[in-house]
Amino acid sequence: MSSVIVFGPTGGVASVAARAAQENGAKVFLAMRDTQKAIPGLSAEAEQEGGYQRVQADLTQPDLVAAAVQASGATRAFIYLVHGTPDHMRATLAALKSAGITFVVFLSSCAIMGEPKDVVPSEIIPFVHAQVEISLDEIFGLNYVALRPGSFATNLLWFKKGIEIGEVKIYAPKFRFDYITPEDIGRIGGTILVQGPRNNQQKIYLYGPKIIAQEDGISVVAKSINKDVKITTITEQEALDQYIQAGIPKAVAEYILRKSGSTSNELTDRPCYEIGVENVQLYTGKPPTGLEDWVKANKGLFSG
Numbered sequence: 001m002s003s004v005i006v007f008g009p010t011g012g013v014a015s016v017a018a019r020a021a022q023e024n025g026a027k028v029f030l031a032m033r034d035t036q037k038a039i040p041g042l043s044a045e046a047e048q049e050g051g052y053q054r055v056q057a058d059l060t061q062p063d064l065v066a067a068a069v070q071a072s073g074a075t076r077a078f079i080y081l082v083h084g085t086p087d088h089m090r091a092t093l094a095a096l097k098s099a100g101i102t103f104v105v106f107l108s109s110c111a112i113m114g115e116p117k118d119v120v121p122s123e124i125i126p127f128v129h130a131q132v133e134i135s136l137d138e139i140f141g142l143n144y145v146a147l148r149p150g151s152f153a154t155n156l157l158w159f160k161k162g163i164e165i166g167e168v169k170i171y172a173p174k175f176r177f178d179y180i181t182p183e184d185i186g187r188i189g190g191t192i193l194v195q196g197p198r199n200n201q202q203k204i205y206l207y208g209p210k211i212i213a214q215e216d217g218i219s220v221v222a223k224s225i226n227k228d229v230k231i232t233t234i235t236e237q238e239a240l241d242q243y244i245q246a247g248i249p250k251a252v253a254e255y256i257l258r259k260s261g262s263t264s265n266e267l268t269d270r271p272c273y274e275i276g277v278e279n280v281q282l283y284t285g286k287p288p289t290g291l292e293d294w295v296k297a298n299k300g301l302f303s304g
Contacts, residue, residue, distance in 0.1 A: 002195050005029040005074035006103075011108060012154060015040045016186025017078050017193065022050045024194035029072040031065075058222035062095035063075055069099035073216055078193050080107040082275035088131035093139050104144040105193045107131060107185070107256035109259055113147060113271045117262055124255045133203075145197050149185045149206040150270065153294050159218050160302050167230045172260040173215035178208035178270070179291045180280075188283040198282055205276035209288040220291055224299045236261060 004021050009030040019041060022028045024037040028050070032037065035054045039047070044246040057068035059082045069077070077096055082089060096104065112119060116130035116137075136144045155177065161169035185206055197204065212220075215231045222229040234242075234259055245251035270276070280288040297300070 001158050002076065002194065003027040003029065003072055003074040004076040004078070005055070005069060006078040006079050006190075006193075007031040007057065007304075009039050009042075010037050011080070012040060012152075012182035013186040013189065014078060014080065015042060016183050017105075017190035017213065018042070018052070019050075020187045021078070021193050022052065022212050024191055026076075026194045028052050028055045029068070029074055031068050031072075033058050059089065059092050060202040062091045064090050066095040066099040069096060069101055073100070076103045076105075076193050077101045078105045078107075078189055081109075081132060082149060083128065088128060088135065088269075090131075090135040090139075093132070095133050097139050102143055103193075103196070104140055105145060105189050106136060106137060106146045107189065108133060108146040108148050109157070109204075110148040110150045110271060110276070112203075124221050124251050133213055142202065145192050145201070147185060147192075148201050148203060148271075148276075150208060150276065152185075153181045153208070154289060154301075155179075156217050156221055156295075157301060159294050160222070163218065163222050163225070163227055163229050163302060166228060167232055168239070169232045169234045170214060170218075170244075171234050171236060172220075173231050173233055174213045175260040176211045176213050176215065178211055178273075178276075179217060180206055180208040181289045181294045183294075184208075184280050184284060184289055188280065191283050201279075204279055205272040207273055207276035207288065208278055209277060209280075209290055211270075212279025212291060217291060220295050221299075221302050224292075224295045225303045229300060296302060 004026045005017040006014050006028060018028050018030060030052055035056050055068040055071055057064050109126060111126035112130050116133040119126045119130040121127050133146050159168045163231045191243060238255055239257055244250055277288055
């Protein structure tokens with residue numbers, strides 16, 4: 001039985017990746033800052049029966065990462081981006097390699113269009129992901145996969161409060177997203193973690209099955225929980241203030257608004273869209289989960 005280590009298993013994607021890796025026959029170590037936290041979708045009984053083992057680790061602290069890997073004996077790791085490290089996680093990646101990791105699955109972003117080295121710093125979200133990919137190239141060579149998913153279905157949780165009170169105030173309501181589900185991403189990540197990629201893929205785009213305007217995504221949620229919701233368009237400055245009040249760094253908020261305010265948002269602007277949809281089918285054996293089905297299964301997230 002191979003051993004893998006999954007960092008951040010309390011998150012929506014990594015929790016599914018951990019379960020998928022176990023279902024694919026791996027011994028799974030759950031690397032967590034707080035080893036007492038609950039893991040979504042994994043009861044204490046299922047955790048014990050599945051042979052999972054928790055280890056304390058923090059991707060911002062390379063020494064702890066190395067210790068966790070050495071204690072687990074894992075040779076494969078699932079990781080995600082941690083903001084704020086001065087070297088864009090390079091020391092952490094080096095620690096993974098030195099501790100015995102031979103293959104990495106990294107949760108990156110579809111915002112990287114083309115080669116990571118060509119992404120400029122002003123494109124802040126793709127830039128920070130690209131720097132990790134560059135270090136992965138240099139440290140692991142061909143022995144890693146970067147998952148590049150589109151926009152998460154869980155992004156609709158941003159509008160939860162407005163949906164509950166019956167009015168969502170939003171900038172660029174017609175800006176469109178693919179709304180890929182965390183479950184699809186995690187299932188693919190966990191499968192690749194154990195089995196490796198198909199067709200020699202390394203930068204793997206993943207998308208939801210349909211491009212949907214924000215206002216229509218909100219309507220899907222509202223209908224599911226039997227709410228009548230008014231959509232009110234706000235100004236860019238009002239939206240910026242919303243993001244900042246929610247704790248999002250100003251530079252990141254400005255990037256999001258710049259992109260969502262763009263009139264260029266067709267399928268051709270999403271790198272490898274059709275391939276990204278096909279990739280979900282390739283690794284899960286079924287088409288990407290539709291937004292309506294995902295909201296129906298998770299409507300508890302949007303109420304109460």
